[in-house]
Amino acid sequence: MKPKLLVIGGRPTFQKKALHFFQPGFQVSTAASGREALPLLGNGQPAMVLLGADLPGGGSLEFLRELQQNFPRAKAILFSAFQDMNTTIQAMKLGAYDYVLEDIDLKELDQKIQKAVRILNLNEKIPPLKEPESFPLPSFTLIGQSKAMRELYKFIGLISNTTASVGIRGETGTGKKLVAQVIHQNSPNREGPLVTVDCTTIVETLSESTLYGHEKGSFTGAVESHRGLFEMAAEGTIFLDEIADLPLSMQGKLLRFLQDKEYQRIGGTSQKKSNARIVVATNRDLYQAITQGKFRKDLYYRLKVLTIYIPPLRERREDIPLLIQHFLHKINREHHTRVLKIEDRAVQLLIHYDWPGNVREMENLLTLACILGKEEVILEETVKEILHRSQRLPYDRPHLSSLGEAEEEILKRALRTTQGNLTQAAKLLKISRPTLRTKMQKYRLSLG
Incomplete structure (x- = not known):
């Protein structure tokens, strides 16, 4: 049975062209106005509606709103001779599938309509993704059932009852900060704060003041006393992200703190104690940094005792379906989208992709697919388009x-x-x- 296509508004010449072009594949009906279209809508839900943005007497956006309320599965494409900013924005906010110019090539319009119909058909066939069994999830949750992730969970469990310093190694986007949060959440220091320091942003001349604080008048501009990050961490955890970028002048002071758990404010006269647990992370080879004279060997061996390796996503591809499930639910909650289905071919494309940006790249890609995809089902071509746009697909790289x-x-x-x-x-x-x-x-x- 042919899907229904309802064309509302537009010039008579456009309606005539649309009727002739789309009749072979659709049950096409036309109406000059929204009022004239109402009886046609009563004869069953249309798959597609081509809605003129300049209906006689106005009211196109109001008609779109009613259409979305009464026929939520229908896909509406607005068209007009001129596309102004406000109408376009409001139409897309109200749930329009697309907005095109009236003089669009009908073959291009047909491609948009065929894609929308395909989404409707897939929406009926593909079951929605189930919510994770532990949903709602804890604030900080690692996702994965691969051997590498199971070993990671066990290691975190083994070190949870201690306050020993921990090093985290992994590529950009693998979730080093999230692992640090999970370690803190399960440690004896969990009642204290988790203070995160991005070592790439520390200015060398102010690094000691940033970490350990200073007393009033200890240097020019020190108009009042300042607590450092170690003092703020107190009985909690301090997470030094990208430790390889910590200025060399500060590495010796950090080593002394790790040995004695003591520090001194700039201009201070007494030693302060801190029970903060130290967790550090890097995406670089610290031993190579040692050979380059950029990292202290003694600090390296001090931090190397308890080291967690987070595998890149390409080394745990079996976790990708679980991550898709997790991220789609997360994205729907945070961005008020309603995407709970994904085409099998899109899943396979995501599984075989190498993910140079790892888990962070996957979340960004799925967020983009949910917000810009204009659909309840993520299609293979939507994923391909996003990967091409970021020039990530192998065959998209220039010679x-x-x-x-x-x-x-x-x-x-x-x-x-x-x-x-x-x-x-x-x-x-x-x-x-x-x-x-x-x-x-x-x-x-x-x-x-």
Whole structure:
């Protein structure tokens, strides 16, 4: 049985063209106004509605609202000769599937309609994803049933009753901060605060004051006493993220703190005690940093005793379906979307993708698919489109004929990924910010 297509409003010439073009594949009905369309709607729910944004007497958006309330499964595409900002925004907020110009090529319009109908059909066939059994989940939850993740859970359990320092190693986006939160949540220090320090943001000249605090008048600009992060952590946990970037001058002081659990404010005359647990994380090879003279060997061995390795997502692909389930429920709660289904071919594409950005990249991709996908079902082509847009698919990479071209392309991708943030781009490329600026000038790259 052919799906129903209702064309409401628009110029008579458009209605005539649409009727002729779509009749082979649809039961097409036309109406000049919303009032004229009401009896046609009463004959059963249409699969698709082409709704003119300039209905006689206005009221297109009100009609769209009523359509969504009474026929929630119907997909509505608005069309008009001119597309203004306010109407477009309001239409999409009200649940329009798309908004097109009236002179759109009908083949292009047909592609949009066929995709929408396919979504409707898949929505009937694909069962919704079940909520996780432990839903609602604790504040900080690691997801996965792979062998690597099960070993990780056991290791966290074994160290939970101690306050020993812990090192976390893993690629960017694997969830190092989340692991630190889980460690804190299960430790004897859980009643205290978890203080997070991004070592890449610490200014070397202020690093000691940032971590240990200072007394009033201890240096120019110290107009009042200041508590450092170690003091704030008190009986809790201090998480030093990207420990490899901690200034070398501070590494010795951190080592002494790890040995004695004591520190002194700048300008202070007495030692202060802290029972804060130290958890550090890095995505870099610390031993290589030692050979480069950027990290202390004695601090490395002090931190190496209890080390957790978080595997990249490509090494635990069997966890991807569980992560999809978890993230879709999370995204629906946080962004008020209603996507609980995903096409099998889309799942397979996600499983076989290498995820250079790991779990964080997956969450970002699914968030984008839910918010911009305009559908209750995530399709394979939606996932492909997002991956192509970020230039992540292997066959989407440009052919590079020289080392210079390769370097230029890498710089462009880093700037795109960080949305022009030079500090983050330099961190991603593992070069200094001045070096990044020099290379940008070399290839005449701008932030525009």
